[in-house]
Amino acid sequence: MIERIVVVGASTAGLATVESLREAGFRGEVVLLGAEHRDPYRRPALSKQILLGTWEPDQARLVEASTLRALEVDFRPGHRAVRIDRRSRTVQTDHHAIETGIIGYDAVVIATGASARRPSWASYSAEANRPAPAIHLLRTLDDALRIAGQLVRGRRVTVLGTGILGSEIAAAASARGARVSLVGRGAGLSLGAVGLRFSDRLRALHAAHGVEVRTGAEVEAVRPSDGPGYDVLFADGTRSGSDVVIAAVGAEPAVAWLAGSGLLTDGSLLADSHGRVADRVFAVGDATSWLDPATGTHRPCGHQLTAMEQGRSVGRLLAAGHLSPYPIPFFWAEIHGARIQASGRLDIADSVELLAGDHDSDQALFEFRTGDRTCGLVAWNMPKPFRTHRAALLAERSPPTPLLETS
Numbered sequence: 510m511i512e513r514i515v516v517v518g519a520s521t522a523g524l525a526t527v528e529s530l531r532e533a534g535f536r537g538e539v540v541l542l543g544a545e546h547r548d549p550y551r552r553p554a555l556s557k558q559i560l561l562g563t564w565e566p567d568q569a570r571l572v573e574a575s576t577l578r579a580l581e582v583d584f585r586p587g588h589r590a591v592r593i594d595r596r597s598r599t600v601q602t603d604h605h606a607i608e609t610g611i612i613g614y615d616a617v618v619i620a621t622g623a624s625a626r627r628p629s630w631a632s633y634s635a636e637a638n639r640p641a642p643a644i645h646l647l648r649t650l651d652d653a654l655r656i657a658g659q660l661v662r663g664r665r666v667t668v669l670g671t672g673i674l675g676s677e678i679a680a681a682a683s684a685r686g687a688r689v690s691l692v693g694r695g696a697g698l699s700l701g702a703v704g705l706r707f708s709d710r711l712r713a714l715h716a717a718h719g720v721e722v723r724t725g726a727e728v729e730a731v732r733p734s735d736g737p738g739y740d741v742l743f744a745d746g747t748r749s750g751s752d753v754v755i756a757a758v759g760a761e762p763a764v765a766w767l768a769g770s771g772l773l774t775d776g777s778l779l780a781d782s783h784g785r786v787a788d789r790v791f792a793v794g795d796a797t798s799w800l801d802p803a804t805g806t807h808r809p810c811g812h813q814l815t816a817m818e819q820g821r822s823v824g825r826l827l828a829a830g831h832l833s834p835y836p837i838p839f840f841w842a843e844i845h846g847a848r849i850q851a852s853g854r855l856d857i858a859d860s861v862e863l864l865a866g867d868h869d870s871d872q873a874l875f876e877f878r879t880g881d882r883t884c885g886l887v888a889w890n891m892p893k894p895f896r897t898h899r900a901a902l903l904a905e906r907s908p909p910t911p912l913l914e915t916s
């Protein structure tokens with residue numbers, strides 16, 4: 510009998526779980542633990558509206574306070590889970606009072622997301638007698654507000670990392686009037702699971718907005734320079750000056766607190782295609798990798814709508830025993846005003862065709878195919894055709910896989 514569900518992590522995936530538990534009829538107790546001292550907010554807005562300065566922080570909220578109340582959830586912001594004990598079925602938080610610090614559960618949902626990865630050289634690049642360079646990372650609203658405060662007209666901003674997030678940050682910084690360099694060690698600019706296929710398009714977009722792109726460039730260190738700002742030192746011996754350095758070099762699942770719980774496999778939190786990790790333990794969102802029934806491999810989440818869908822799946826499963834189909838990946842990005850949307854298994858495509866729009870214009874819809882089957886879509890500034898074709902992609906997805914025993 511499940512009477513109390515503890516959801517650890519109060520963001521997209523955790524909140525979607527709570528909403529779906531209630532929608533599917535769960536009337537028991539729901540405790541939602543959040544490490545941050547904030548109500549849940551939309552992380553995608555951080556690299557877009559918040560850095561651009563077009564939204565106040567409050568506009569990034571995921572839910573109104575009244576909605577949280579209506580969900581009758583025992584929401585505890587500023588409560589970081591530090592340990593899970595599966596024998597006693599308890600989650601321990603960093604709150605010392607026994608009545609709030611140790612919480613019993615009948616089922617627990619881990620939704621602790623990810624943290625921004627720090628470049629490997631960042632910890633040793635500071636010289637002993639000089640202040641450590643402030644290398645910004647972007648994962649939380651506080652990070653975004655700190656960075657937004659640095660994006661001042663005329664400042665030299667270096668963004669390290671040529672993935673989607675790096676491109677978005679560079680675009681926002683240049684829109685704020687900064688002089689931006691976007692630097693990566695890879696051969697081109699990547700678009701998540703799409704890889705480098707649109708690197709030239711992205712390069713042209715950045716060039717049109719004055720962002721200098723440098724690829725194939727290995728950064729060795731960032732040091733305070735003799736004048737103002739920092740020197741970015743490259744492996745080939747060159748250096749460039751910068752006032753602000755922001756690293757966007759990936760994210761790591763926030764699962765260190767589960768060490769010793771027996772829930773991690775080689776450091777990763779692996780779940781089946783329904784989000785089950787072990788008996789009474791579930792995981793959703795960026796913290797976990799779900800088993801993809803089509804390939805038999807575990808795939809990280811990494812995107813807002815996938816995190817939501819996983820939360821909804823687990824909510825329905827826990828509340829009503831309802832099985833949902835495996836989520837089809839979906840993400841979007843906004844770079845210099847271009848809206849890029851992508852969905853499906855883009856990594857397995859063996860060919861790509863233009864479905865609508867024009868190859869060389871800023872409006873184009875591409876179909877990704879494996880053999881004679883459509884496996885994904887990527888749209889540049891074509892939201893309506895994208896929606897229509899995505900509906901067809903969703904209609905083709907396989908039915909839910911059956912539940913197997915968990916230990």
Ligand SMILES: Cc1cc2nc3c(=O)[nH]c(=O)nc-3n(C[C@H](O)[C@H](O)[C@H](O)COP(=O)(O)OP(=O)(O)OC[C@H]3O[C@@H](n4cnc5c(N)ncnc54)[C@H](O)[C@@H]3O)c2cc1C
Pocket residue numbers: 517518519520521522523542543544545551552553554555556588589590591620621622623647648649674763766793794795796810811812813814816839840841842843
């Ligand atoms: C800047 C930025 C821009 C993005 N833009 C896009 C985009 O345009 N499109 C897109 O599809 N996706 C985007 N994403 C990815 C998307 O935001 C994530 O996939 C999504 O937020 C994952 O949701 P989550 O709930 O799993 O994890 P998170 O949003 O990371 O939330 C995890 C929560 O758990 C809390 N937590 C961590 N550890 C503990 C603990 N021990 N105890 C209690 N609480 C804990 C954290 O404080 C956090 O609030 C972006 C991400 C970032 C950082």
